[in-house]
Amino acid sequence: MIKSVEKAFRVLESMSLADGPLRLSDIARMNDMTRSNAFHLLQTLQELDYVRQVEDSTLYELTLKTFEVGARAVSRNSLISVAHPELVRLSDKVPENVMLNTRDGLMNLVADRIESRSVVRTLAHLGARTPLQLVSGGKVQLAYGPESLLAKVCANLVAVTELSVTDPVVLRAQLAQIREQGYAVAIGEVNEAAKGVSCPLRNRHGDVVAAVSISGPMDRLGNDLIAHYVALLRETILLIEAAWADGWRGQSSVARPSSA
Template sequence: MIKSVDKALRLLEILSQSDRPMRLRDISDASGLTRSNAFRMLQTLRDLGYVQQNGDGSYYDLTLKLFEVSARKVASNSLVSAAHPILQRLSEHVTENVMLSVREDLTSVVIDRIESRAFVRTFAYLGARAPLHTVSGGKVLLAYAPDEVVAAMSQNLVRFTARTITDPDRLAQEIAAIRKRGYATAFHEINEAARGVAVPIRSRHGDVVAALSISGPMEDLSDELIGDFVAFLKEHAALIERAWPGTNQGAGLSSVPRPSSA
């Protein structure tokens, strides 16, 4: 590992997690770097356009350059391009968040979403990450992942709420249920507000490459409503599979993380 790169990325992550500009001393404390080391790193990141100094120069904040880089990557993703209009169509049937997620290591990452139209909602942003065992989309991706991914996840079952799955045997039961019924649910497992329902999206080879989910507070989520959501999700997942070049022509497979085994 190149230590200077590790330190620079650590500073970017710290700044991204703050909802306001940060002072040098606070960045230093959060990163574990000395103030002089943090200062030099921040000046380099400023010169490269990733960080800006606000006010009298004593506060640091991110620029939009990281967003620009990420947006270009997402825009070139053939799965996102194929799925986005179908996500929009699905959002016309439901008031909750509609999200498209893929797996990176032991986390699910939101690569596209249509924001909820409900008055009371949970916010989902592009690039949002969550451990696979805590959200419905992540559970779908985990259920069809290679055995070594499931084994690694079973050793990293971090608790977020009282309902988070933290027992490996309970996780194995959940995975078996998802594979049998073809969809996943998550109720208050990443935070107390969120509920979700998700189904898999498959490549032309049958590999699960992504998850399509509906999420939000949904306090009135009955078994009947879950059934309605699953029907909507499966219908629109099939549309995405037909529209995606990676499904029909085998193109674009490199634009998403390597599909997990079904």
């Protein structure tokens, strides 16, 4: 573990979590380092164009180079672009957040998200990564995923809220149920007030490669609604799967770079 690299990323991450530009000494304090150390790190990050100082001030802020790099990393995923329009359509029918979840290692990733237009809504951060077993989208992927994956997840179950599953046996039971009913529900396992429903999305070979989910505040996602939402999800997923499969045949597009 190269220490200076670790520190640099700690700085980067703490800046991304803050909600505005930060002062050098705060950054130093947040990460217990000396001011001079933080200064050198920031200097380096600045030269690399990940950080800049806000005009005529000594405050530091992130550039969007992380976004550039990150976007490049997901862009390989053609599923996202195929799914997006259908998610938008689904979002019109439902007063909740609609999300496309994929797997990234042992994490569930919110690969795309259409925000609910409701005034009271839950936050669905695009790009958010959460342990698979704690969210409905992740559970679906676990339920239909290989045993080897599940084994790894079981090896380090950590509780985030009181409702988080921490017992492998319980988890396996949940997954069995999910397979039986064909959808997953997660209730406040990451966060007390939230609830989500997910259904699996498959590729041409029938492997589950993603999950589409609807999530919102617990009190609005009553059990009576679940069946209805599951139906909507399945409808949407069928359309996405069809469009995606088409993509493989119709993939003759001559793509050339562009000018904005």
